Amino acid sequence: MIVNQEAQKAIEKYDLDGKAEIVHEIEATHKAFQLRVSDKLYCLRKFNPYMDAEDLHAQLLFATLMQDVGLKTSVPILTKEGKPFVEVRSQLWALFPWCDWRTGKSDRMEDLAVLSSTQGFWVNCCEKLRSHSHWDAIVCNAQKFRQRKSWAWVVSLDQVSHFAEEHKVIQEAEFKVSDSPYQKRFLELLPEVYSCIQKFAKILKEQGVYALPHIITHGDFHPSNVFISNEETAVFDLDCYSFEPRITDFARAANWYYNKRNPSEKALLYRKFQEHACLSKDEIEALPLMMCAHDLYYAVGHILLFLNEAPDGQSQIIESIQAEMKAPERYQLERDKILHMFLKDI
Numbered sequence: 001m002i003v004n005q006e007a008q009k010a011i012e013k014y015d016l017d018g019k020a021e022i023v024h025e026i027e028a029t030h031k032a033f034q035l036r037v038s039d040k041l042y043c044l045r046k047f048n049p050y051m052d053a054e055d056l057h058a059q060l061l062f063a064t065l066m067q068d069v070g071l072k073t074s075v076p077i078l079t080k081e082g083k084p085f086v087e088v089r090s091q092l093w094a095l096f097p098w099c100d101w102r103t104g105k106s107d108r109m110e111d112l113a114v115l116s117s118t119q120g121f122w123v124n125c126c127e128k129l130r131s132h133s134h135w136d137a138i139v140c141n142a143q144k145f146r147q148r149k150s151w152a153w154v155v156s157l158d159q160v161s162h163f164a165e166e167h168k169v170i171q172e173a174e175f176k177v178s179d180s181p182y183q184k185r186f187l188e189l190l191p192e193v194y195s196c197i198q199k200f201a202k203i204l205k206e207q208g209v210y211a212l213p214h215i216i217t218h219g220d221f222h223p224s225n226v227f228i229s230n231e232e233t234a235v236f237d238l239d240c241y242s243f244e245p246r247i248t249d250f251a252r253a254a255n256w257y258y259n260k261r262n263p264s265e266k267a268l269l270y271r272k273f274q275e276h277a278c279l280s281k282d283e284i285e286a287l288p289l290m291m292c293a294h295d296l297y298y299a300v301g302h303i304l305l306f307l308n309e310a311p312d313g314q315s316q317i318i319e320s321i322q323a324e325m326k327a328p329e330r331y332q333l334e335r336d337k338i339l340h341m342f343l344k345d346i
Contacts, residue, residue, distance in 0.1 A: 007033050007044055010093035013086040014079055016042075026103070034098060041098035045074070046091055048239055053085075056092055058141035059238050060084050061134060062216060069128040071121055072234040101234060104223025109265060111223040112257060116269040118226050118233055119218075119249050120276030126215035126246075142216055142243045177307060182314045186306060189321055193299055196325045200296050203328065204289065212245040212283055221249040222256070247283050251290035254342065258291065263341045270342040288338040292331040299324035 004025075011020040018038035026032040032045040047056060063073040076084045076094040085094045104111035129135055174190060177183055204210065218225075219240025227234045242248075250273050254266070261269070274284075299321050306317045 004033065006046065006088050006091060007093075009088045010044055010046075010086055011035065013088065013093075014095055042077070043074075043096040043098045045094050045096060047085075047094065049091065051092060051239065053092065055141075055145055056085060056094070058138065058145070059241060060094075062138050062142075062241065063238055065129055065132060065134060065138070066122075066125050066235075069125045071118075071125045072232055074234065074236050074238065099229050099232075101227035101229045104226050104228060106223050107260070108223070109261070111226075111228075112253075112261070112265075112269055113272050114228060114233060115221065115223050115226050115253060116250065116272035117276065118235060119221055119253065120273040122218060122221075122235065122249065123215060123246050123277040123279075130215075138216060139243050142241055145241075180311045180314055182311065182318055185318055186314070189318065189325070190303070193296075193303065193321060193325050196328060197296055197300070199328050200293060200331075203331065204293065207286065207289055208282070209245060209286055209289060212247070212286060213280075214243050215246050217242050217244045217246075217248045219249070219252075221253055245283065245286065245290065246277065246279060247286055247290050250277070251287055252294050254287070255291040255294045258338070258341075266341045267343065284343070285339070287342065288335040289331055291338060292327045292334075295324040295327035295330065299327075 004022075007022065008020075016037045021036045023034040023036055023041070026034055026043065031048070032043055035042050035044055051059075060076060063075050066073045067075050074094075074096050076096050078084055079086060079095075085092045087093075104114060129138075174187060177186055180186075218235065218238065219242050220237055221235075225235065225237045227236055250270075254269070257269075258266070302317050302321050302324065306314055306321075309317055
């Protein structure tokens with residue numbers, strides 16, 4: 001098997017006791033390798049380049065505390081120098097213990113059920129940590145991480161409008177858009193998207209979403225980031241953690257599989273989540289709003305993606321943006337339907 005050269009160098013820097021053999025690249029992340037050293041299995045993970053050492057240390061502190069209260073997360077093995085990661089060509093790598101896990105599949109109901117249950121348990125564990133002496137520092141780090149990163153996919157929902165203004169997303173897109181068959185339509189869409197962002201920010205405020213109880217959210221909770229074994233589950237890839245309403249992670253996943261599951265299945269997934277999360281009535285009623293908010297969250301990301309996409313892909317991105325910018329109308333039309341679908345027979 002062809003071994004990623006940077007991964008091999010990271011293995012060498014960890015000075016592992018025995019010859020390291022790459023077993024396979026983990027499909028869930030495309031940034032991690034399963035490796036075997038003297039009959040022991042490990043996971044070697046490369047972190048995204050937008051993360052610096054401060055980000056990683058804060059994230060690992062949170063992961064360690066979550067593990068202390070019962071949720072297995074990706075807590076790294078320290079190097080012989082006592083560091084949680086090594087650096088190879090300005091890329092940070094961490095080494096994690098590995099067991100006989102498998103990654104979930106996005107379209108399997110049994111894996112969605114595990115995902116929902118794990119999301120609820122995540123909320124429960126965060127509540128246990130709320131009184132911890134490090135909680136305020138973790139929240140502060142999560143908020144700073146979001147505010148200073150100009151990467152659209154990691155923006156908190158309540159920061160979408162602020163992000164679009166601070167980083168001049170619309171203005172940059174107008175300036176940078178290259179000549180393409182879709183340039184005119186793209187430029188016509190930009191003011192419409194901005195108007196939708198402003199409109200939805202107002203709805204979020206009017207509906208009291210910002211006043212709902214907040215926790216540290218995972219930010220990228222999907223089946224392939226929940227690793228499953230016969231005895232336990234483990235949560236992987238905390239790169240998008242944030243400080244948001246407790247319903248956020250469930251709403252993000254629910255928005256993704258909403259049209260793929262029947263009402264009874266969606267009700268089951270909600271029960272799996274709520275069994276551990278124990279959200280209030282106000283939080284539950286915010287579910288449709290938070291689901292629709294994710295459409296605009298992705299619209300901003302797709303604007304930036306369009307600028308680096310070949311013409312063949314730009315057409316599909318425009319279609320996505322056109323659908324996503326209907327979030328305010330979708331919320332008005334589907335609020336009661338969404339609640340009924342998830343709360344069916346409850």
